[in-house]
Amino acid sequence: MKLILLGPPGAGKGTQAKILEDKFGCVQLSTGDMLRAAAAAGTDVGKQAETIMARGDLVPDEIVVGIISDRVDEPDCAKGFILDGFPRNVAQAEALDNMLGEKDLSLDAVVELAVDDAILVSRIEKRAAETEGGPRADDNVDALRKRLEVYHAQTAPLIGYYGEKGVLKTVDGMADIDEVSGEIAAALS
Numbered sequence: 001m002k003l004i005l006l007g008p009p010g011a012g013k014g015t016q017a018k019i020l021e022d023k024f025g026c027v028q029l030s031t032g033d034m035l036r037a038a039a040a041a042g043t044d045v046g047k048q049a050e051t052i053m054a055r056g057d058l059v060p061d062e063i064v065v066g067i068i069s070d071r072v073d074e075p076d077c078a079k080g081f082i083l084d085g086f087p088r089n090v091a092q093a094e095a096l097d098n099m100l101g102e103k104d105l106s107l108d109a110v111v112e113l114a115v116d117d118a119i120l121v122s123r124i125e126k127r128a129a130e131t132e133g134g135p136r137a138d139d140n141v142d143a144l145r146k147r148l149e150v151y152h153a154q155t156a157p158l159i160g161y162y163g164e165k166g167v168l169k170t171v172d173g174m175a176d177i178d179e180v181s182g183e184i185a186a187a188l189s
C-alpha cells in the first residue's frame with residue numbers, strides 16, 4: 001500500500017499513519033520527524049531546517065524531495081509506505097510523481113483528513129501539553145498560525161491536484177481516532 005495522508009497540522013496524520021503501519025505492514029515516512037531527527041543530530045540539513053521549522057515555514061523543496069527519494073529506496077519501504085507531511089505543495093507533488101515514475105512505483109490513494117481550523121488549535125495545545133520532554137518548537141500559537149496559513153496557501157491546493165487525478169479520498173478527521181481509522185479503511189477497500 002502506497003499512500004499520502006494529507007491534512008493540516010494537528011489533523012491526526014501521525015496517529016493514523018501509525019495505525020495504518022500496523023494494519024498494512026507499511027512504513028510511515030514523516031518528513032517532519034526526519035527533519036526533527038536531523039536537527040537533533042546537528043547535521044547540515046538539520047541546522048538549515050531548524051530555524052525554518054521553528055517559525056512554521058516550509059523547508060526548501062529540494063531538501064525534502066531528496067530525503068524522501070533516498071528513504072523510499074530503503075528495503076523496509078518495499079511493502080509500501082505512508083507519506084505523512086509530504087508533499088506539502090504542488091512542486092513537491094510534481095517531483096513525487098516524477099520520482100515514483102522513475103522508480104516504477106505508483107500511489108494507491110491520497111487520503112485527506114478534513115478538520116476545521118478551530119479544532120486544530122485546541123488539538124495542538126493539547127499535544128504541546130502532553131509531549132514528553134517538552135513541546136515541539138513549532139507547537140506554539142505564533143508558529144501554529146503560520147503553519148495553518150502555509151497549509152491553506154500551499155498545501156490545500158493538493159486537494160484539487162489529487163482530486164483531478166481521481167485518487168483522492170476525503171475522510172472526516174474530526175471524529176474520534178477509531179472512527180477515523182475505520183473510515184480510512186473503508187475508503188481504501
Ligand code: AMP
Nearest residue numbers: 031032053056057058059064085086088
Ligand atoms: P510536521 O511534523 O509534518 O508538522 O512538519 C513540521 C515542520 O517541518 C513543518 O512546519 C515544516 O517546517 C517542515 N516540513 C515537514 N515536511 C515538510 C515538507 N514536505 N516540505 C517542507 N517543509 C516540511
